[in-house]
Amino acid sequence: MPEHRFIVCNYSHNLTSGAVSWQSPSNIALVKYWGKYGEQLPMNASISFTLKNCNTKTVLSFKKKNTAGFDFEVFLDGKREESFEPKIQKFFERVEVYLPFLKEFKFKIETSNSFPHSSGIASSASGMSALALCLMDMEQQMQPNITNEYFIEKASFLARLGSGSACRSLEGPLIVWGEHPEIEGSSNYFGTKYPFAVHKNFENYQDTILLVDKGEKQVSSTLGHDLMVDHPFAEQRFRQAKDNLSKLIPVFKNGDISEFIKIVESEALSLHAMMMTSIPYFILMKPNTLEIINHIWKFREISGSNVCFTLDAGANVHVLYPESEKEIVLQFINNKLSQFCKNGEYIEDEVGLGAEAILN
Ligand code: DP6
Secondary structure, eight states: OGGGGGOOOOOSSOOOEEEEEEEEEEEEEEEOOOOEETTTEESSOEEEEEEEEEEEEEEEEEEEOOSSSOEEEEEETTEEOGGGHHHHHHHHHHHTTTOTTGGGEEEEEEEEESSOGGGSOOOHHHHHHHHHHHHHHHHHHHSTTOOHHHHHHHHHHHHHHHOGGGGGSSBOSEEEESOBTTBTTOOSSSEEEOOSOOOGGGTTOEEEEEOSOOSOOSSOHHHHHHTTTTOTTHHHHHHHHHHHHHHHHHHHHHTOHHHHHHHHHHHHHHHHHHHHTSSSOOOOOOHHHHHHHHHHHHHHHHHOOOOEEEEOSSSOEEEEEOGGGHHHHHHHIIIIIGGGSGGGOEEEEEBOOBOEEOOO
16 A cells, blocks of 8 residues: 555654745646545546646744644634634644654644635645645654655645645646556556656646636535546546546647647536536536637637637636747737636736745
8 A cells, every 4th residue: 555655653853843834836637636535536547737826835833742632723824714724624634644743743834825815716736735845844854864756755645635636736847646557657646747758839838817706616626526426427537537648648749739629628628517417516617717718719710829728626717828829829818808807817827847945
């Protein structure tokens, strides 16, 4: 069992108090994770672009204590955020077996996002990966001989236990999570770097996130994943995801963007089709999501551009395009698409290389 590798019996060094800090980005899946089993294990392999500008910064301060139980407080942008604490409590309970020091410290978790909290962009991937990295930073101080490879794998493993997609945020530019027969080293337990050649057409790929709906999601991802358990199309969906990841391998190698578009848009619509056909069914797209999709299709037809879209579990649209088309696509977004965004707002992002330690 791979998880046994991450259980520690004793540490060589003592820690009493201090602070560690990491910045970790969000990611956008090209082949989607939707459906899980066991303890946060994915029903199919997924692959994502790591983003650059949408990120979470976390400072974890710690002080040795003598009392029992977990002891922590969470602050968002300097203000206590008690609504985050049940999720962190659950995370601590899940990872305690791998981080036996958790109950020995009083923690202060100070976090801030580069994107507005109300933007409807999920902060769980960036937030959980940043926290997992902070905890691994502590572990490394108590056990300085751990390798970089172990550090990053265990951090991804822990991030996954906080939120599945978070395990794909630590490195970049392309991360696979979930066992796939054609991708050696791929694992259900942590994210790994995509190991094959990637054509220069995909270098610095752009992702402009159109903020269609900034409210709280009506249905959480966790509930959506659960609805895949008895879903009538579950088996076909997991097979489709596996096949789509196989098809992306030659696409990345040859730089075939028109094939890339077919796979990525089909994945986005299949994800939402799963939501619409589960029991209970639900729709996370909004009328403006569809307006944007139709405008993208029309623009592609008349301009010959390689712009395309993907969606996560919400109404916002991720507009994906090669760096070489930045100028024309941003013009198109300004002229045609921004009117469908709440207050005309969108976030310009692009593919990035993952998390970084913030040194004091
Ligand atoms: C649609 O990772 O948010 O964005 O594991 O329950 O925290 P939990 O779910 P989460 O699900 C993300 C789903 C998705 C697709 C993807 O990112 O692959």
